[in-house]
Amino acid sequence: MDKKTILNQTHRDMGARMVPFGGWDMPVHYGSQIEEHHAVRRNAGMFDVCHMTVVDLHGPDAKKFLSWLLANDVGKLKTPGKALYSCMLYKNGCVIDDLIVYYVNDDWYRMVVNAATTDKDIAWMQEQSGDYEVKIQPRRDLGMIAVQGPGARDKALPLLPNDLQEQAAQLEPFSACTNGEWFVGRTGYTGEDGFEIMLPQEQVVDLWKALADAGVRPCGLGARDTLRLEAGMNLYGQDMDEDHTPLESGLAWTVSFADLRDFIGRSALVVQKNMGDTPHFTGLVLEGKGVLRNHQKLYAGEREVGEITSGGYSPTLEKSIGLARIAADAGDELQVDIRGRRLPVKRVKPPFVRNGKPLI
Amino acid sequence: MSTIPDNLKYSKSHEWVKDEGDGTVSVGITDHAQELLGDLVFVELPEAGANLSAGSECAVVESVKAASDVYSPVDGEVVAVNEDLADTPEAINEDPYGAWIFRIKLSDASQLDSMLDAQAYAAAVEAEDH
Numbered sequence: 403m404d405k406k407t408i409l410n411q412t413h414r415d416m417g418a419r420m421v422p423f424g425g426w427d428m429p430v431h432y433g434s435q436i437e438e439h440h441a442v443r444r445n446a447g448m449f450d451v452c453h454m455t456v457v458d459l460h461g462p463d464a465k466k467f468l469s470w471l472l473a474n475d476v477g478k479l480k481t482p483g484k485a486l487y488s489c490m491l492y493k494n495g496c497v498i499d500d501l502i503v504y505y506v507n508d509d510w511y512r513m514v515v516n517a518a519t520t521d522k523d524i525a526w527m528q529e530q531s532g533d534y535e536v537k538i539q540p541r542r543d544l545g546m547i548a549v550q551g552p553g554a555r556d557k558a559l560p561l562l563p564n565d566l567q568e569q570a571a572q573l574e575p576f577s578a579c580t581n582g583e584w585f586v587g588r589t590g591y592t593g594e595d596g597f598e599i600m601l602p603q604e605q606v607v608d609l610w611k612a613l614a615d616a617g618v619r620p621c622g623l624g625a626r627d628t629l630r631l632e633a634g635m636n637l638y639g640q641d642m643d644e645d646h647t648p649l650e651s652g653l654a655w656t657v658s659f660a661d662l663r664d665f666i667g668r669s670a671l672v673v674q675k676n677m678g679d680t681p682h683f684t685g686l687v688l689e690g691k692g693v694l695r696n697h698q699k700l701y702a703g704e705r706e707v708g709e710i711t712s713g714g715y716s717p718t719l720e721k722s723i724g725l726a727r728i729a730a731d732a733g734d735e736l737q738v739d740i741r742g743r744r745l746p747v748k749r750v751k752p753p754f755v756r757n758g759k760p761l762i
Numbered sequence: 763m764s765t766i767p768d769n770l771k772y773s774k775s776h777e778w779v780k781d782e783g784d785g786t787v788s789v790g791i792t793d794h795a796q797e798l799l800g801d802l803v804f805v806e807l808p809e810a811g812a813n814l815s816a817g818s819e820c821a822v823v824e825s826v827k828a829a830s831d832v833y834s835p836v837d838g839e840v841v842a843v844n845e846d847l848a849d850t851p852e853a854i855n856e857d858p859y860g861a862w863i864f865r866i867k868l869s870d871a872s873q874l875d876s877m878l879d880a881q882a883y884a885a886a887v888e889a890e891d892h
Contacts (some may be wrong), residue, residue, distance in 0.1 A: 419800075435826050436801045624800065624827055690849060691822045693804050715803040715826050722804075741806075741822065 407452035408545055408606045416620055422459060424518030426453045427621055442592055442629055443758045446551035446558075447621040448613050451461050453517035456585075456600055457524065458545045461536035464511050468503060470665055471530055471550070475658035480504035483578045485589055488656055490523065491667030495647040499523050500638050502589060504578050512578075512585065514546070514598075518582045518636050530666065544583070545606035549618055550596035550629075552758060555588075557616045558597050561609060562586060570597065571677060591626065591649035593633025593746065593756045631723060632716050634685060634752025640696055641683075641711040641725050649674055650727060651711075652683030652752075685752040686724045687762060692740050694724035699739045700732070707732035717754045719762070725752065764793035767859055771833040771874055772883035778859060779881070782859040791823060791832060794887050796858045799825040802851040802884055807843040808864050814838060816873060821863055823854065831884060836873045845868040 404427040406517060413420065418429035418611050429450065431438060441447045459468065468476040473489030490498045499519040504512045515523045520540070549558045555571075562570055562584070570577035570586045571694050575595075578587035585600040601609060614620060627637070636642050642651035649657070658670060676681055688694050694713030699706055708728030716723045724747075728736070737744040750762045768771070771779040776795035780788045798803065806822040814820050814834035821832035842865040847853060853861040868874075878886060 430827075431800060434801055628826060691804060692806070693829065695829060715824075717826070 405453070407450055408603050409450045409452060409610055412607055412610055413450065413620070416614070418620070418622060420622075423623055424453070425627070426517060429452065429620070430623040431475070431624045432620050435622065435628070436717045438506055438619060438621040438625035439628050439695045441619040442594055442621060442625065443553045443718055444551070445619070446553040446596075446617065447550060447619045447624050447625065448554075448610070449548040449550070449621050449623075450610070451548050451598070452545040452603075452606060454524075454546060455515050455517065455520040456541040456546065457513045457515060457527070458539045458541055459511045459513065459536055460509055460539065461534070462509060463511060463534040464535045467531060467534040467536045468511055469642060469663060471527065472503065473657045473665055473667060473671075475660065475663055476503060476505065476511065477661075477663070478658070479503075479506075481577070482507055483573070483580075483584075485576045485578060485587060487644070489648045489653060490526070491648070491665075492644070493666060493670065495649075495667040495670030496644050497638070497642045497646065497648060497651065497653075498526055498644065500636065500642065500653075501588075504587065506580060519638060543603055544585075544600050545603045546598060546600045547606065547609060547613070548590055548592075548596065548598045549613060550590045550592040552595060554594070554596035554618065557618050558599070558613065561612045561616065562599070591633070591635055592629035593753055594758065595633070596628075614718070628714055628717055629715050631712055631725070632718055632753065632755035634725070634754060636725070637712055643655075646727070647671060647674060650681045650683065652725070681727050682730055683725065683727055684752040685754060685762075686710065686713075686736070686738070686747045687719075687724050687737065687750055687754075688722040688724075688745060688747050690745055692722060692745060694722045694723065694738060694740075700728055701737045701739065702732050702735055707736070716754060718758075719760055723754050764797055765859070766794075766880045766884050766887075770859070771834070771835075771877035771879065772886075773833065773877060774886055775833045777832060777835045779835050779874065780862070781853060782865070785838065785871070786865050786867050787838075787874070788865050789832075789835060790862045791854060791858060793858045794872070794884070795830075796855050799823060799828070799830055801826050802854050805847040805851045805854070805863065807847065808840050810840050810843055812840045814836045814840060814866065823851070823863075832863060834866065835877060836866055837869045839869075840867050841867045
């Protein structure tokens with residue numbers, strides 16, 4: 403039986419088509435994935451992300467522990483509310499999960515981890531926390547709604563509790579503010595401005611309905627996927643996973659080797675870096691007709707050089723785009739195999755779209 | 763609830779077949795199928811002149827999220843393909859029974875008799891949903 407978020411019945415009432423997703427019963431769209439996609443690029447849309455898990459880390463060793471646990475350096479977080487994107491790695495350097503960590507104060511960091519990986523993430527954190535004075539607390543009492551798009555902040559601000567409105571209006575990108583059980587981050591997964599709002603479960607349905615009344619369009623996981631792909635953002639389980647390191651997944655920028663800080667996976671990544679032939683991670687555009695899909699093979703002439711990790715149709719560009727892992731020496735003349743046909747693809751640097759504008 | 767016109771025949775794999783009365787049939791995908799697939803963005807057509815057998819994969823419809831095979835409902839030769847769909851795949855979402863995908867010259871007209879009628883197709887869809 404798939405798990406349900408607190409919004410499950412609301413989605414059904416609003417006409418969503420529900421699908422199984424990583425053990426959850428979630429809306430894929432409410433009629434048209436493409437229209438939902440455009441609503442986010444042009445105005446405002448919202449996503450039920452209550453299936454993701456908020457994890458609080460409290461205690462005097464919280465910083466020291468995260469500094470060991472994460473490949474990116476939480477030491478970069480100096481202002482309360484500031485957020486950092488990082489991977490959590492196994493000792494062999496492969497990715498357990500990608501996450502956002504917010505610095506609230508010296509005794510309190512907050513993380514948001516993926517839905518399907520939550521159990522293994524928490525087990526891993528518990529296992530690693532042995533000697534540290536830190537408490538790992540999954541916050542299943544909180545829900546989360548992402549409001550995204552150029553009009554998202556203006557529409558969401560009046561619906562926040564009074565004592566949060568001004569703080570939220572002043573937020574820098576990739577920062578958060580909090581008051582009581584509400585927590586608002588100027589973060590997201592679509593390449594647009596917006597908020598991710600965490601709040602008590604019992605208030606989630608009211609906020610969702612109020613946002614809808616304010617003109618924020620409910621969007622399903624379908625639009626979330628095309629938006630994040632256009633934004634060039636990796637998806638766990640496709641673009642990175644337990645078999646690949648961040649260096650092979652276009653995420654070298656999230657690994658901080660500075661100051662000789664030791665972290666889980668560091669030595670494996672140093673070895674890989676020194677070898678020098680790490681596969682490249684690239685963006686692709688299909689110029690002709692057709693659709694790039696995950697796992698399609700890539701060729702340079704007759705040589706197989708890699709595969710697509712995320713592929714799909716870009717509603718903004720009206721072309722098919724993808725992310726791919728390819729051999730370091732693959733070159734630029736690439737073809738994709740789509741059901742036995744070889745079609746040329748162009749290498750580009752993601753993101754494909756940012757703040758509503760095509761970048762390729 | 764999706765539309766299922768009475769004057770067409772259907773396959774369990776969600777193709778519709780229209781008897782053109784001249785030994786050929788037009789084939790497309792049903793309203794139910796396009797609803798399940800969502801926004802269509804690409805159609806890979808069969809080759810004109812290809813010989814198909816019933817049940818063989820012969821075209822592909824791709825929605826934003828996934829590719830789905832279209833099967834030939836009958837044996838025969840492809841005599842026409844709907845080239846307009848190359849530029850307007852969304853026509854299938856807008857008018858599934860108007861947007862034919864290919865036409866086949868039947869090698870065995872009696873195959874139509876064994877296909878589902880509207881009522882039987884409605885029952886098959888119902889059974890699938892439960």
